Amino acid sequence: MLKNIKNILIVEDEVLLAQQLKQAMLKHGYRCAGIAIDYKGAQAILDSTKVDMVLLDIKISGEKTGIDVAQYINANYGLPFIFMTSYNDEDTLTKIKALHPKGYINKPLNHATLLMTMDIIFDNMGDNESNYTSITIGTTTYNINLSELLYVEAEHVYIKLHYQSKNTLIRSSLTSFLELMPKNTLVQISRGVAINPKYIEKIEAAKVTLAGVELKRSKNYATNLDQAI
Incomplete structure (x- = not known):
């Protein structure tokens, strides 16, 4: 169990898979900041909820992909994210690498491997993990990228x-x-x-x-x- 419970956003349009992953994370000691099935849903959660890490599928609902979500994260929050995908062609891998994810996990997911990867990432980040802070004004939470x-x-x-x-x-x-x-x-x-x-x-x-x-x-x-x- 980690000292500070982390909030994880799951961006995955396979609802059953996302729910299974959420249960595995909760059992392991993480919190789920939310589940988004598309770009707008992910953006809404990122802009209103404290998030410490994002788990991203590449193919999600809508025109925009998990790669677009990763670009939004890099531009606005600097949060760590892990890609979860069955795509491993050279073009996709090149795009993924350019976004500097903290990890890449092939589907079908092995929950134990993913959770261990998340633990290692947070342990390695240590005291330097947070480039942002979350503040609440009224009923709205803002993630401020410091x-x-x-x-x-x-x-x-x-x-x-x-x-x-x-x-x-x-x-x-x-x-x-x-x-x-x-x-x-x-x-x-x-x-x-x-x-x-x-x-x-x-x-x-x-x-x-x-x-x-x-x-x-x-x-x-x-x-x-x-x-x-």
Whole structure:
């Protein structure tokens, strides 16, 4: 049994197989974050539920495949995922390899082999396993990718999360959002802006540059920045 129970998302359109896998995981000590049979279902769970790992079939319902789901995971969450598939042609394997999965398990599945693979992956990840954090605002849970988040900006009753490759709006005040985030993850540099200090490139009297973006800084928040560097 692992110290911290992990939440696993199963993306599989064979419902009976997915249910069997869920039962095997629960018995082993994992939690099931949900079962999705298509891309939209997987996306919805990823965007609203804490997920620690994803088990992916390549062929799922709908036009998009498990490969599309893996691309979404890499772009937004940086979560570990394992492909479960009967496809082993050269073209598919090349696409899979380019996505950097943590594992590849052939179907028909051997539950013992899959569960052992999952255990090993989590053990090897250790304290560095999480590049994201989950926060709940109202009835919605948000998965925040800390490795991609550049800065957060207040916009009226919303905040805008500026990632390296996208922007996301959340209905919240900046103060409330920062209170939910892990300590020292973000540093407030003005009344309406908090930044990820690991992306700082240059600090000047009236501005901070991170990842090529110049942001105004306020003297009222100078202590915050001094403590972060």
